[in-house]
Amino acid sequence: MFERFTRDAREAVTFAEAQAQVEAADHVGTELVLLGMTIEPSSVAARALAELGLDRERVVAAVRALPRDGVDAEALAGLGIDLEAVRASAERTFGEGALDDLAPRAGRRRKPLGHVPFDAASKKLLELALREAIRVRHNRIDSGHLLLAVTRMPDCGAYRALWDAGASAEALRRAVERVWAAAA
Numbered sequence: 001m002f003e004r005f006t007r008d009a010r011e012a013v014t015f016a017e018a019q020a021q022v023e024a025a026d027h028v029g030t031e032l033v034l035l036g037m038t039i040e041p042s043s044v045a046a047r048a049l050a051e052l053g054l055d056r057e058r059v060v061a062a063v064r065a066l067p068r069d070g071v072d073a074e075a076l077a078g079l080g081i082d083l084e085a086v087r088a089s090a091e092r093t094f095g096e097g098a099l100d101d102l103a104p105r106a107g108r109r110r111k112p113l114g115h116v117p118f119d120a121a122s123k124k125l126l127e128l129a130l131r132e133a134i135r136v137r138h139n140r141i142d143s144g145h146l147l148l149a150v151t152r153m154p155d156c157g158a159y160r161a162l163w164d165a166g167a168s169a170e171a172l173r174r175a176v177e178r179v180w181a182a183a184a
Contacts, residue, residue, distance in 0.1 A: 004130070006142040008043035012036030013126070020116040027119040031063045031157035034150060037143045044144030044183075048175035052167050062165035066157050121156045125149045136180075144176040 005013070015036035020028045037045035038056040049059060118126070128149035133141045150158045151169035162172065 004133070004139070004141050006140050008037075008040050008045070008143040009129070009141050009146055011039055012043070012045070012143050012146055015039050016122070017116055017118075025116060028116055028122050029119055029157050030121050030125050030150065030153065030159070031066060031161055033122055033125060033146060034158035034161060035060060035063055037146055040143075044142050044176060044179050045147040046143070047179045048144060048147060048172065049167070051175045051178065052171055054162070054165055054167060058165055059161070062161040063157070065164065066161055121153065125153060125156065125158070128152050144180060147172060147176055 002010070002013075012033055013036060016028045016032035019032045019035060025032075037043060038049065038059050040046060041050075041056070046056070049055070054062075125146065126149070129141050129145040132145040132148040132152075133139075136145075138145070150156065150162065151172050153159050154163075154169075159169075
């Protein structure tokens with residue numbers, strides 16, 4: 001399938017994997033693919049997002065605002081757990097940045113460098129991008145198809161980041177279609 005990707009779609013996917021390596025993540029999530037879609041300002045996805053007022057900086061901020069490691073601060077607060085208080089306590093005991101340390105601890109294996117696997121949601125995103133290309137009868141998969149795939153995945157990090165930034169699935173779909181129409 002990757003051979004059907006245009007340059008901008010390939011760049012989005014390879015950026016996502018490289019970013020996961022930089023972050024020492026154990027997988028490539030949909031939010032990293034979303035960030036990759038914004039790398040090239042002339043890409044279909046970046047132009048569609050910009051049309052909605054979502055430039056790269058705003059998308060990065062929305063992704064960075066997502067709960068880390070699946071920890072939902074609001075849900076924990078509902079249980080009476082204050083993450084900031086936990087962080088402050090850990091830092092008083094173990095030093096500043098104790099919860100941010102990615103170095104391996106005794107008894108933990110260090111992750112190998114190199115390939116970082118895509119999680120199930122990111123794999124589904126790539127599959128849905130292919131389906132979107134087929135749906136609109138395109139022979140290639142560009143970053144617009146990746147963005148349309150995100151709109152079909154309301155439970156993924158990329159969708160949540162875009163929603164939190166004020167973009168609806170329908171607005172994203174229309175923006176991608178307008179960018180394609182302008183290029184035709």
